Amino acid sequence: DQQVKQNSPSLSVQEGRISILNCDYTNSMFDYFLWYKKYPAEGPTFLISISSIKDKNEDGRFTVFLNKSAKHLSLHIVPSQPGDSAVYFCAAMSGGTSYGKLTFGQGTILTVHP
Amino acid sequence: EAGVTQSPTHLIKTRGQQATLRCSPISGHTSVYWYQQALGLGLQFLLWYDEGEERNRGNFPPRFSGRQFPNYSSELNVNALELEDSALYLCASSLDPWGRGYTFGSGTRLTVV
Numbered sequence: 001d002q003q004v005k006q007n008s009p010s011l012s013v014q015e016g017r018i019s020i021l022n023c024d025y026t027n028s029m030f031d032y033f034l035w036y037k038k039y040p041a042e043g044p045t046f047l048i049s050i051s052s053i054k055d056k057n058e059d060g061r062f063t064v065f066l067n068k069s070a071k072h073l074s075l076h077i078v079p080s081q082p083g084d085s086a087v088y089f090c091a092a093m094s095g096g097t098s099y100g101k102l103t104f105g106q107g108t109i110l111t112v113h114p
Numbered sequence: 115e116a117g118v119t120q121s122p123t124h125l126i127k128t129r130g131q132q133a134t135l136r137c138s139p140i141s142g143h144t145s146v147y148w149y150q151q152a153l154g155l156g157l158q159f160l161l162w163y164d165e166g167e168e169r170n171r172g173n174f175p176p177r178f179s180g181r182q183f184p185n186y187s188s189e190l191n192v193n194a195l196e197l198e199d200s201a202l203y204l205c206a207s208s209l210d211p212w213g214r215g216y217t218f219g220s221g222t223r224l225t226v227v
Contacts, residue, residue: 004156043118043204043218044157089156100147100170102216104156 003027004092006105013112019077021108023090026071030092034102035064035075038087047088048075080112116141118207118219126225127195135190135222139207145169146188147208147216148180152201160203163188195226 004025013019021035031052036044050057050064050073057064063076077084087109091102119138127133139146148160159172163182177193186207192199203222208215 006156041220043206043220044216045218046216091157098170100145100162100164101159101172102147102149102157103159104149106154106156 002106003030004090004103004105006088006090006108008108009106010109010111013080013110015082015112015114016079019075019080019084019110019112021075021077021088021090021110023073023075023105024071025073025092027092027094027103028071029094029096029098030103031095032093033064033066033073034091034093035062036089036091036104037084038089038107044089077110080110082112082114085110085112118205118217120203120205120219120222122222123220124223124225126227129195129197129226131195133192133195133199133224133226135192135203135205135224137188137190137205137207137219139186139188139205140217143207143209143217144186145208145210146182146186147206148188148190149204149206150174150201151204151221152198157204161190192224197226200224200226 034049035047038044048062066073087107089107091104121136145164147162149157151157162170166182180190182188206216206218
């Protein structure tokens, strides 16, 4: 049962344009969401997060939007740069017995062309 | 500051054997997490250790086990290896179990033949 889904395996964007990466989830108990970026031969690195009490969080070029009614979150990168080319994972967490456990999506490969 | 280090980088084992993977967290981090990334899948949560105790466990069979040592380093053991155990195993450490402070290592690529 894939509770967090990234339905686009890949995304190609021109440098300077906006990149929009999408993520859907099914578990209504999730209350904290994160995005990670992963380069080849490296571990994922934390990018940005959002709590379920918010619908938007911004950090520089990166903005995460959360639509709880649609169980959907998205990551916007503006403007996109070639160095942003990587695999992006969304992840979700809830409390209770799932405390400390991140549930990840399958990842989206972002390619930013110069 | 040294990051999370994992060893070995690559490991090749035969079906039925045991594999031991090691992780050294960032200095001062008491929590260690193990994740499995099989081909084409996202990261799957395996285990969380904190202060030497297993705090949470993912949906994996008991042949996946581990421990955390007094210096907070950790070991993941996989017994009776099966072909589908072939994956990248990632370790992360943090002070904060909410994922914001996770620092991942580069992983151990386990291949079962």
